[in-house]
Amino acid sequence: RMLKRQMECRSDIHRLNAPLLAIYESLIPPKEEKTKQQQLLALLEKLVWKEWPQAKLFPYGSCVNDFGVSRSDIDICLALNEDINNKSEILLKLADILQSDNLQNVQALTRARVPIVKLMDPVTGISCDICINNVLAVVNTKLLRDYAQIDARLRQLAFIVKHWAKSRGVNETYRGTLSSYAYVLMCIHFLQQRRPAILPCLQGMEKTYNVTVDNIECAYFDQIEKLHNFGSSNKETVAQLVWGFFNYWAYGHDYANSVISVRTGSIISKQEKDWTRRIGNDRHLICIEDPFETSHDLGRVVDKFSIRVLREEFERAADIMQFDPNPCVKLFEPY
Ligand code: CTP
Numbered sequence: 001r002m003l004k005r006q007m008e009c010r011s012d013i014h015r016l017n018a019p020l021l022a023i024y025e026s027l028i029p030p031k032e033e034k035t036k037q038q039q040l041l042a043l044l045e046k047l048v049w050k051e052w053p054q055a056k057l058f059p060y061g062s063c064v065n066d067f068g069v070s071r072s073d074i075d076i077c078l079a080l081n082e083d084i085n086n087k088s089e090i091l092l093k094l095a096d097i098l099q100s101d102n103l104q105n106v107q108a109l110t111r112a113r114v115p116i117v118k119l120m121d122p123v124t125g126i127s128c129d130i131c132i133n134n135v136l137a138v139v140n141t142k143l144l145r146d147y148a149q150i151d152a153r154l155r156q157l158a159f160i161v162k163h164w165a166k167s168r169g170v171n172e173t174y175r176g177t178l179s180s181y182a183y184v185l186m187c188i189h190f191l192q193q194r195r196p197a198i199l200p201c202l203q204g205m206e207k208t209y210n211v212t213v214d215n216i217e218c219a220y221f222d223q224i225e226k227l228h229n230f231g232s233s234n235k236e237t238v239a240q241l242v243w244g245f246f247n248y249w250a251y252g253h254d255y256a257n258s259v260i261s262v263r264t265g266s267i268i269s270k271q272e273k274d275w276t277r278r279i280g281n282d283r284h285l286i287c288i289e290d291p292f293e294t295s296h297d298l299g300r301v302v303d304k305f306s307i308r309v310l311r312e313e314f315e316r317a318a319d320i321m322q323f324d325p326n327p328c329v330k331l332f333e334p335y
């Protein structure tokens, strides 16, 4: 199936630019949402500090990484300055505290891969997930946000890809498709690989930011203001990039042998990572290396059924971008 038919881009691709940008614009959250998020964060801090005066709350994920569309849920990390041997106990206590303050649908999910407390704030209408001491997520959120500041086309591409994935039902990890986080990494990788490159490889540059979290060194160049011209010699438009992204995942990617790696800014081999066979539930059918937790394949949720769904969706999207007279409708058609 590999390289079955990588295509030459349609000649009227520029016609798709304005409608794609209009979709992107329509997804950007209005300013009031930030205010509401801050309001909720302040409320949660007040409640949490009663029990844990030393605690800090760090928002992470799409509410701070610049890849959040309108009306997203928010993700928050409760950082406790203590060694925790029983997260469940803390989550239950947290749920208890929050329950008593008018927050709705408070629920402790202690057995999830990342255990959380879920809640809904009736005042702001915002839903939120709170996890404990997941500092790595706070750090990878900063990495994503820093990439987003370098070239506006990343945010445009990622919004469109996320919107496509949600519309088509392929943004559901519990059903074997990919997380938003994985899709954003796929977009970053894609822009690192354009020639000329649209994004640099921040982890391959001088390390101006350096923290160690859970024994993992997280270091990269974060002086983004020095990189605002980085991609300017590449003139590709969002329409060309959306076309290229789907064409790459439909017909260009070598699923049998390749791992995409934002950390190195390149493709690496499954062999090199020892991701060549199924171990436990990790099948490595599509391989996306986490930039910091490098033993973590974000494609590990994908199984032999969902890989077919995913690849068919990539092909559908690529074909629509190539042949459909009105791709902006068809691409996002609910499944
Ligand atoms: N995350 C992670 N490892 C994963 C999945 C997620 O570390 N396997 C962390 C990342 O910090 C990511 C955050 O959790 O930014 C939220 O993940 P996700 O919900 O997939 O992305 P969002 O950007 O929040 O997207 P959405 O708008 O769909 O909620």
Ligand code: MG
Pocket: 061, 062, 073, 074, 075
């Ligand atoms: Mg989220």
